[in-house]
Amino acid sequence: MKIALKEVAKVIRSKNAGPFELTLDILLKETEMFEKMREKNVINVKAIAELYQIPEEDVISIVYFPNANAIKATIVRPLPSGALGERDVYGAQQHGPLVSFEFEI
């Protein structure tokens, strides 16, 4: 059965981590779901690269953070904050694809 990330998460957000990186945070509502997702490695380098159509080497890190039932993915910004052609100076509206993300466990 497909699970919608937005149904099991209480926070899904994106933000600059400095002007050259973009970091995506997912905070799960329940520890049980966090543990299941961690066990199955649902959010992984390949999944993030596919979702954002970027090379896998541009996914800097994926960290599972049990203290907050959180999963964090950090990617290289395609363009630095404020560069010509760049669209989101704070990087705060790049989380949308994760809100629509579905997975199976």
Next chain:
Amino acid sequence: MKKELKILSPTGIVGYGFPEESFMAGVALKPDLIACDAGSTDPGPYYLGSGIPFTNATAVKRDMKLMLKAACELNIPLVVGTAGGSGADVHVAREVDIIRQIAKEEGLSFKMAVISSEFKKETLIEQLNAGKIEKLGPAPVVTEKDIMDSTHIVAQMGIEPIMEALDNGAQVVICGRCYDPAAFAAPAVRLGYDQALALHLGKILECAAICATPGSGSDCIMGYLGEDYFCIEPLNPERKCTPTSVSAHTLYEKTNPYILPGPGGQLDLSECVFTAVSDRRVKVTGSKFIPEAVPSVKLEGAKGAGFRTVSICANRDPIFISQVDAILEDLRKRTADNLSADFEYNLDFIVYGKNGVMGQLEPLNQISSHEIGIVIDVVADTQEHSAAACAIARSTLLHYGYPGRIATAGNLAFPFSPSDMKVGEIYVFSVYALLRTDDPTKLFRPVYEEVKP
């Protein structure tokens, strides 16, 4: 046993405001230190590059007045990090002027230290040639040209220069670009408190009450630093800190929540324990600091990238919308033709309703909206050149004849007259790198002043 050190953090950025009631509740607890961060690179490169603060002077004066008066009344230090938003000398100068005004108006006297973090280009080029400037993450390698082109280059100071200023009797310390936690941690480390705990506490306090639930970057919070722990509790009774809210904050704006690099080394939070002391107060233990063999500080610089003109317009014609990609592609050629320019310009179309927010990261290719917004964005070497190119792109798009066009009066709805806006000079980040240094104190020299009414 060391006594518990109380550190009051009024707001996330000086000038973002805080409720006076929360602040006074903190003052009533007799803090040992008031510290506040005042800067960020988040608003983009314009502010560092132009020298214009992103915070409003009236709002800064309001926040600063409350903090200065409380520090003087309690006879405790006030430390402000990254004054003026970006921390170059010109930003710091505005805050120092505001402080002098307040002292005059409120009859306050104190010794102030102002610590510059701005570099001369020649000094940095020497460092570059000596191989002391290193690439940082995905940012490009710094060249001599990047340094020469920059309008301002600052380095993030750590705790050392602030400790020196306090050692020399300064009560108010106004820093140029500063590692956010340093303003909070330096006075504590100077008194012999554990550096790792002090920096970790500073990391949380610098965002004020964001670590509480409900969170806020413009409400006050108190940190309590002990010998082998720290506690944190918001000052507004409507907020509380929980182990989850505080540990979740560790994620915010960081690449990795376990390892947080800063000047001189990195915080290792992988063995931290967050426990509830009450339903509003959280205790943290287990923070570690791993020093670097050769200390480093982070450099930030920005340079001019030309002059911008934008035109905001929109379309609500299904036939136009179905062809928008092809239309805009052809419009680039038409604009070049119609303009016959002897200057270079960068023409960009931001199409809201398609991929205006995410650009190349947008996974959805279909436009499902009945209307689209278009921002015509032109950057050129002068304001007049960008205005000329924007005007041609705008008028050509307005009357562009695309296949199957039946709305022959005009393709665009303009919300404003004039339709084109001259933005002025714009900037981009030009330097983002590490500088290795044997002695981080030497880079940042405090200058002292007896401030009197």
